Amino acid sequence: MKQKVTSIMNQLELGKANLTVFADTLIDLAKTDKNIVVVTSDSRGSGKLTSFAEQFPDQMVDVGIAEQNLVGVAAGLAAAGKKVFAVSPACFLTARAFEQIKNDVCYSNHPVKLIGISAGVSYGALGSTHHSLHDFAALRALNNMSIIAPADNFETRASIICAAAMKTPVYIRLGKRAIEHVHETDAVFEIGKAITICDGGDVAFIATGETVVQALLAAQLLGRQGVSCRVVSMHTIKPLDIEALVHAARECKAIMTVEEHLVHGGLGEACAAHLLQAGIALPCKIVGIRDEYTFTGTQLDIFKNYGMTAAGLADAAVRLVKQE
Amino acid sequence: MTTEEIKEKSIKYRIKILACIKQANAGHTGGSLSCIDILNVLYNRILDVTPENFDSRNRNHYIQSKGHSVEALYVVLADKGFFPESDLNTYCRHGSHYVGHPTRQVKGIEHNTGALGHGLSFCTGLALGGKMDGRNDKVYTLLGDGELAEGSNWEALLSAAHYKLDNLIAIIDYNKLQITGWTKDVCATDPLEEKFSAFGCSVQHVDGHDVEALTKVLQRVPFAREQPSVIIAHTIKGKGVSFMENNHAWHHHVPTDAEYAVAMQELNQALIEVRRC
Ligand SMILES: [Mg+2]
Numbered sequence: 001m002k003q004k005v006t007s008i009m010n011q012l013e014l015g016k017a018n019l020t021v022f023a024d025t026l027i028d029l030a031k032t033d034k035n036i037v038v039v040t041s042d043s044r045g046s047g048k049l050t051s052f053a054e055q056f057p058d059q060m061v062d063v064g065i066a067e068q069n070l071v072g073v074a075a076g077l078a079a080a081g082k083k084v085f086a087v088s089p090a091c092f093l094t095a096r097a098f099e100q101i102k103n104d105v106c107y108s109n110h111p112v113k114l115i116g117i118s119a120g121v122s123y124g125a126l127g128s129t130h131h132s133l134h135d136f137a138a139l140r141a142l143n144n145m146s147i148i149a150p151a152d153n154f155e156t157r158a159s160i161i162c163a164a165a166m167k168t169p170v171y172i173r174l175g176k177r178a179i180e181h182v183h184e185t186d187a188v189f190e191i192g193k194a195i196t197i198c199d200g201g202d203v204a205f206i207a208t209g210e211t212v213v214q215a216l217l218a219a220q221l222l223g224r225q226g227v228s229c230r231v232v233s234m235h236t237i238k239p240l241d242i243e244a245l246v247h248a249a250r251e252c253k254a255i256m257t258v259e260e261h262l263v264h265g266g267l268g269e270a271c272a273a274h275l276l277q278a279g280i281a282l283p284c285k286i287v288g289i290r291d292e293y294t295f296t297g298t299q300l301d302i303f304k305n306y307g308m309t310a311a312g313l314a315d316a317a318v319r320l321v322k323q324e
Numbered sequence: 325m326t327t328e329e330i331k332e333k334s335i336k337y338r339i340k341i342l343a344c345i346k347q348a349n350a351g352h353t354g355g356s357l358s359c360i361d362i363l364n365v366l367y368n369r370i371l372d373v374t375p376e377n378f379d380s381r382n383r384n385h386y387i388q389s390k391g392h393s394v395e396a397l398y399v400v401l402a403d404k405g406f407f408p409e410s411d412l413n414t415y416c417r418h419g420s421h422y423v424g425h426p427t428r429q430v431k432g433i434e435h436n437t438g439a440l441g442h443g444l445s446f447c448t449g450l451a452l453g454g455k456m457d458g459r460n461d462k463v464y465t466l467l468g469d470g471e472l473a474e475g476s477n478w479e480a481l482l483s484a485a486h487y488k489l490d491n492l493i494a495i496i497d498y499n500k501l502q503i504t505g506w507t508k509d510v511c512a513t514d515p516l517e518e519k520f521s522a523f524g525c526s527v528q529h530v531d532g533h534d535v536e537a538l539t540k541v542l543q544r545v546p547f548a549r550e551q552p553s554v555i556i557a558h559t560i561k562g563k564g565v566s567f568m569e570n571n572h573a574w575h576h577h578v579p580t581d582a583e584y585a586v587a588m589q590e591l592n593q594a595l596i597e598v599r600r601c
Binding site: 061071075104 | 381427428434435436437438439442444445446447448449450451452453454456457475476479480482483486487
């Protein structure tokens with residue numbers, strides 16, 4: 001978990017899809033490590049793994065459309081000494097195969113790297129069967145599991161490199177669309193250590209995954225209105241960086257958490273629980289997908305509907321600071 | 325080990341299984357008595373898995389998919405020296421690692437089972453990993469016939485056949501009973517041979533209580549090149565104690581003091597007879 005990787009990106013330029021970066025990183029790792037094995041459930045195309053499969057056919061396993069078997073086989077391969085990346089759409093991987101994740105991976109403590117692709121509402125208008133708005137909540141409840149939602153290409157590459165070296169289970173959820181770089185070139189990534197992207201004293205945005213760029217844009221909007229914002233990329237949901245959270249809560253007037261997940265059981269409630277137990281009370285808002293039949297549209301349409309784009313976040317932040 | 329010694333072990337194991345269940349006042353009696361001869365032959369004649377080589381990858385593997393018959397596994401592992409037999413006095417007790425289903429906290433166990441329908445997928449991965457590295461080790465797993473209703477088993481067989489895993493051996497403890505009653509009355513998993521054959525496995529039947537027949541069939545795997553092997557072991561749930569045999573009520577029933585005394589009498593008598601032969 002201590003492995004550190006440094007960014008070489010330029011902030012807010014549009015990058016690649018995190019999925020593509022994941023696949024490229026795996027190819028780089030496999031070039032020098034024959035133990036890297038990818039297991040997919042007929043998902044090599046959606047996982048951008050076609051090139052990996054062509055270059056490393058002996059390190060590619062396809063179990064067909066069978067997510068339970070995907071995870072069980074991945075656990076067995078891990079027990080056989082392989083560095084296994086089990087790759088499947090996040091919606092199916094974390095729901096259909098939940099018991100395999102619970103028992104064969106977490107309880108048995110086999111170091112499988114579960115990669116949930118096209119996570120959150122990446123699949124947009126394909127509807128709720130294809131959304132994963134439960135995965136943080138479900139997997140947070142499992143002992144031994146680490147959970148990472150990379151914000152951009154740098155965090156994605158870094159988390160895959162770190163995951164390859166991990167001796168315990170990890171779940172990494174990746175988005176589908178090309179994503180803006182959120183970090184400066186001197187950012188450093190370490191699992192369990194949040195990255196403070198910009199500092200401020202009025203509102204702290206604690207965001208994760210592909211909502212970090214929205215929080216950063218909101219901070220820029222608010223800055224022009226004289227509201228000073230801190231943006232923290234909480235890429236690791238479990239174990240949560242409590243130190244960074246407590247610092248933000250002590251040094252800012254209000255906290256907003258942002259996540260591409262149901263408002264229940266995810267980053268927001270994890271932060272709220274820690275703050276309450278630390279005896280810290282301050283204005284706080286959990287921003288995410290409401291508990292309802294999910295609005296239809298693209299990922300960004302859905303973000304907009306739930307106040308998760310820059311404008312929506314900025315409005316909510318102003319109201320929160322004014323205690324409206 | 326001679327056949328007579330193996331037969332004697334089977335009875336001694338049964339005595340220890342019942343003692344373990346009785347003192348804990350918990351356990352899965354019928355299934356452990358059903359599969360103990362299979363475990364006996366595996367650990368004493370086939371696997372060559374010992375406390376000394378257990379931490380190496382270059383050895384055979386046994387994963388008990390029907391995790392609830394854990395007393396049978398504990399008794400055999402203790403006999404093989406993985407842990408002191410006295411540890412079993414803590415079975416299911418406060419703070420003990422010896423819980424009611426296999427866990428890696430116990431030396432000799434390499435995967436946690438208990439939820440049914442998980443073993444075959446795990447073994448498929450383990451067997452595939454061995455093939456990838458050019459190892460010759462075999463992966464054995466034991467499943468219940470009731471357990472075969474879990475769809476994940478059939479997902480696993482698809483990929484085991486697809487990847488031509490002839491180092492994978494699935495043994496079915498075919499006692500034809502499950503917790504509710506006869507498997508054919510609950511939700512039939514028969515006909516087994518036709519199903520496994522259709523899924524690309526090569527299948528053999530054996531009397532699951534005949535230690536010589538078990539030895540022979542297990543020595544012949546794989547039955548076909550590039551195919552997973554399935555052994556349908558015809559067994560009797562509760563085998564070895566007259567009133568427990570073929571009675572689903574003994575799935576996880578613990579004997580009363582009177583029942584325990586009769587069971588021990590029967591098993592001790594069997595021990596005398598096997599020694600006389
Ligand atoms: Mg049965």
